[in-house]
Amino acid sequence: xxxxxxxxxxxxxxxxxxxxxxxxxxxxxxxxxxxxLALEKASLIFAATPHLFPAHxxxxxxxxxxxxxxxxxxxxxxxxxxxxxxTIAVAVPAAYGLIRYSFRATAVVVLALLVAQMIPxxxxxxxxxxxxxxxxxxxxxxxxxxxxxxxAVPFAVLVLRAYMGSISTELFDAADVDxxxxxxxxxxxxxxxxxxxxxxxxxxxFVFAWGDFLFxxxxxxxxxxxxxTLGLYKFVGTYGSDWGPIMATVVLAAIPSxxxxxxxxxxVVGGLRAGALKG
Amino acid sequence: MTEVATAPADVVxxxxxxxxxxxxxxxxxxxxxxxxxAPVAIYxxxxxxxxxxxxxxxxxxxxxxxxxxxxxxxxVGLQNYAxxxxxxxxxxxxxxxxxxxxxxIFFQFSIGMGMALxxxxxxPLRGLFRALILIPWLLPLLASGTVFELIFQGKNGLANAxxxxxxxxxxxxxxxxxxxxAFISIVLVNIWxxxxxxxxxxxSGLQDVPSELNEAALVDGANVFQRFFHVTxxxxxxxxxxxxxxxxxxxxxxxxIVIVMTNGGPGNATQLLSTxxxxxxxxxxxxxxxxxxxxxxxxxxxxxxxxxxRISKRMIDA
Numbered sequence: 001x002x003x004x005x006x007x008x009x010x011x012x013x014x015x016x017x018x019x020x021x022x023x024x025x026x027x028x029x030x031x032x033x034x035x036x037l038a039l040e041k042a043s044l045i046f047a048a049t050p051h052l053f054p055a056h057x058x059x060x061x062x063x064x065x066x067x068x069x070x071x072x073x074x075x076x077x078x079x080x081x082x083x084x085x086x087t088i089a090v091a092v093p094a095a096y097g098l099i100r101y102s103f104r105a106t107a108v109v110v111l112a113l114l115v116a117q118m119i120p121x122x123x124x125x126x127x128x129x130x131x132x133x134x135x136x137x138x139x140x141x142x143x144x145x146x147x148x149x150x151x152a153v154p155f156a157v158l159v160l161r162a163y164m165g166s167i168s169t170e171l172f173d174a175a176d177v178d179x180x181x182x183x184x185x186x187x188x189x190x191x192x193x194x195x196x197x198x199x200x201x202x203x204x205x206f207v208f209a210w211g212d213f214l215f216x217x218x219x220x221x222x223x224x225x226x227x228x229t230l231g232l233y234k235f236v237g238t239y240g241s242d243w244g245p246i247m248a249t250v251v252l253a254a255i256p257s258x259x260x261x262x263x264x265x266x267x268v269v270g271g272l273r274a275g276a277l278k279g
Numbered sequence: 280m281t282e283v284a285t286a287p288a289d290v291v292x293x294x295x296x297x298x299x300x301x302x303x304x305x306x307x308x309x310x311x312x313x314x315x316x317a318p319v320a321i322y323x324x325x326x327x328x329x330x331x332x333x334x335x336x337x338x339x340x341x342x343x344x345x346x347x348x349x350x351x352x353x354x355v356g357l358q359n360y361a362x363x364x365x366x367x368x369x370x371x372x373x374x375x376x377x378x379x380x381x382x383x384i385f386f387q388f389s390i391g392m393g394m395a396l397x398x399x400x401x402x403p404l405r406g407l408f409r410a411l412i413l414i415p416w417l418l419p420l421l422a423s424g425t426v427f428e429l430i431f432q433g434k435n436g437l438a439n440a441x442x443x444x445x446x447x448x449x450x451x452x453x454x455x456x457x458x459x460x461a462f463i464s465i466v467l468v469n470i471w472x473x474x475x476x477x478x479x480x481x482x483s484g485l486q487d488v489p490s491e492l493n494e495a496a497l498v499d500g501a502n503v504f505q506r507f508f509h510v511t512x513x514x515x516x517x518x519x520x521x522x523x524x525x526x527x528x529x530x531x532x533x534x535x536i537v538i539v540m541t542n543g544g545p546g547n548a549t550q551l552l553s554t555x556x557x558x559x560x561x562x563x564x565x566x567x568x569x570x571x572x573x574x575x576x577x578x579x580x581x582x583x584x585x586x587x588x589r590i591s592k593r594m595i596d597a
Contacts, residue, residue, distance in 0.1 A: 093318060094316055097314075105316070112323050120531075124331075211419035211421070247429070
């Protein structure tokens, strides 16, 4: 590469930064705006000239949001944890089996998992409604755990399979040579090595379940089981003009993904990329 | 964030490693592998295969509220499909879904590709921007829709405040009340929601473009555009196809954003196949019609899925 002058390089950087500020500013703004309004006094939310920064930030909206939605938050936490447990219990052995043993059925399962991710939730929920009605799972946490797990299980198996595929085969072969049975190889070699992948899959599963609206909306019809997304939806319907607490609820809804992005950027972005496109 | 965030991993899946043959198979027979894979196979049968088959059965029956309680209704053949396809709302929802998808994907992809190319250059603050572009993933889609509902409020919303301050409009636009602006609003929100996914995956794909190729083209005197169209695009072909197909699938089944912002209104102007299936099923209790509409959407998704699987396979083989 030939070298360019210093002023050319500064100009180029300024241009690239300028484009990023505009585009990423627009991308980030709505999330920032939710936070700003959550801290704003009710009387100022619809001021003719909107304030970009709350001059006197208050926490009253968060207190109101918590009073209204703490039950929903608890429900969402229970459901999301249930989805994580179910997903990991199904996905970890599956991924191990799919990567270690190759026969015709494994290809069918992998294909089915790929296609499963493409199925519209509304198609599933119409069937689930009738199925769950028969077995008494409507309006139940367990019902939503099972329904929400459909977001997570295919994804988790495929991610874990890609992750375990990157573990050196020699380790498993060594365990075989040492006389470990398949269960022993799984527990003592496969499982410990897969822990970073399991963490990634768990975080994603949690966030998928936390963000579900469709199943909560269609498979419950009482306020006894109401996850946070549904609580937020009803909040807007009931207190349509009370936007401060509504935006505070939005901010609370961002917490799990926020933690995930902060904690796991290295694993999530880096790990997915490594496993992903470099096959 | 659910729908959007699923995506990068789908790409992962696309290129998962092919299983290798192992000695274990010979030594322990064929039973043990089944024990590992059996739970997920049963899971798929119960939570995907059975519901889809049941959906086909429901779509062939007069499946109202009593049928839900009984578990089946009178067989009516293709009547629900005939009803739905002659229903004015379905005939509106199909083109709505198509237009919604095409416009969304065009802009998501173009913006994502542009940002990926920019973030692939070396310049100060690049790491910060790369992290910030993921910010929309913080919010569940329903929460994003809620924020945009406020931004697009008729009288006092921020969109109007900004446009009026800038002197672009004199009167507030009733974004979500007027059919055309309501449709534009949901498309804008969906484009916004898709930018992180498109940027992230295309950016990852750019890492795999061999730099020697670009340098060779540079030596041969190719300009920026020639290098983009003759080096970058061809090397990224599989990634581009996968991003487009996943984008189409995620967009075509958009639900949360539309339900919270417009619920398909005003006057079905923003009714998509997914929201229309919802309304027929859960508001009108016409599960037969609803599953017929849902199955139209499903068939479309499965067609895309076939292409997706074929391209993923080719990526693994390559």
